[in-house]
Amino acid sequence: MFKTDITALLGIEYPCFQGAMAWVADADIAAAVSNAGGLGIIAAGSAPADWVRAQIRRAREKTDRIFGVNIMLMSPTAPDIAQLVIDEKIQVVTTGAGNPGKYMPMWKQAGIKVIPVIASVAQAKRMQRVGADAVVAEGCEAGGHIGELTTMTLVPQVVDAVDIPVVAAGGIADGRGIAAAFMLGAKGVQVGTRFLVAKECNVHDNFKDAVIECGDIGTIVTGRSTGHPVRVIKNQLARENLKLERETQDIEKIEEQLTGTLRLAVVEGDTKKGSLMAGQSAGMVTKRQTAEEIITEMFSQAEKLLAR
Numbered sequence: 001m002f003k004t005d006i007t008a009l010l011g012i013e014y015p016c017f018q019g020a021m022a023w024v025a026d027a028d029i030a031a032a033v034s035n036a037g038g039l040g041i042i043a044a045g046s047a048p049a050d051w052v053r054a055q056i057r058r059a060r061e062k063t064d065r066i067f068g069v070n071i072m073l074m075s076p077t078a079p080d081i082a083q084l085v086i087d088e089k090i091q092v093v094t095t096g097a098g099n100p101g102k103y104m105p106m107w108k109q110a111g112i113k114v115i116p117v118i119a120s121v122a123q124a125k126r127m128q129r130v131g132a133d134a135v136v137a138e139g140c141e142a143g144g145h146i147g148e149l150t151t152m153t154l155v156p157q158v159v160d161a162v163d164i165p166v167v168a169a170g171g172i173a174d175g176r177g178i179a180a181a182f183m184l185g186a187k188g189v190q191v192g193t194r195f196l197v198a199k200e201c202n203v204h205d206n207f208k209d210a211v212i213e214c215g216d217i218g219t220i221v222t223g224r225s226t227g228h229p230v231r232v233i234k235n236q237l238a239r240e241n242l243k244l245e246r247e248t249q250d251i252e253k254i255e256e257q258l259t260g261t262l263r264l265a266v267v268e269g270d271t272k273k274g275s276l277m278a279g280q281s282a283g284m285v286t287k288r289q290t291a292e293e294i295i296t297e298m299f300s301q302a303e304k305l306l307a308r
Helices: 004-012 029-037 049-062 078-087 098-109 121-129 149-160 173-182 193-195 205-213 236-247 253-259 263-265 281-284 293-308
Strands: 014-020 040-043 067-074 092-096 113-118 135-138 166-169 189-191 219-222 231-235
Touching: 014 029, 014 293, 029 040, 029 049, 029 067, 029 293, 040 049, 040 231, 049 078, 067 078, 067 205, 078 098, 092 098, 092 205, 098 113, 121 135, 135 149, 149 166, 149 173, 149 205, 173 189, 173 293, 189 193, 193 205, 193 281, 193 293, 205 263, 219 236, 231 236
Parallel strands: 014 189, 040 067, 067 092, 092 113, 113 135, 135 166, 166 189
Antiparallel strands: 219 231
16 A cells, blocks of 8 residues: 555655654664664764764664664764765665755765755755755644745645655644645655654653643744744743844844754753754644554554545
């Protein structure tokens, strides 16, 4: 039922990527998702190469299935990670926050599948030109750094614009979202927020509780004034940031306030002053499950809907 261009490209059972969430997507959750038949992804974020190498090797101890590494191209450590994925013989790389063009020749020579995350048709076309194997079209319903278009409008336009497979992301947390993504022309989905509460996910319990308790209008976007909008669950920090953005045009002051707080939420469990990055689908997440239970439940529901 779920044999698609993405499952064929990567040799996975379900066309489901686990979102590359900084400070969240480590070896444990990535291996769990891959073992469940999806594509687990380790998020390099701004971490040093030694940390990423350790996570790759830990993941290999936990799974013999394919998993990927996400590289944030604006990170100062990106050049080191770009070489590391070759040295460690990683089979698939997803990218964000920049153009991976300069790394494409070396990655292609190493046989790596490259799947950038994009937020517009123009970006998708550019990624196809530089040799991407597929793209993840991420709508603004997603958590963390976002673009302007919704998943509903972005995905079909990207599908029409490129010849490579498109993976839909943003606001997908159950089988209904997966079925909708396929109807829009996607060949797979990327899920982030729902995996935040997976039992194998190492985020602090306070963060997981915040996701489960989040309602339909429980997230907001901060950072629009800086040109780097981020979707988070409403809390004290988010409200203070929005107030600061309304009261000052000092971009440096705003950016200083916006950075360095994700770790507080993920590791220390500070739900007041930490950045609770999560998507609008948080309102649909109601329970903690294993990664396997999440994937099986979502795709079982999608299969029944699509069979209609």
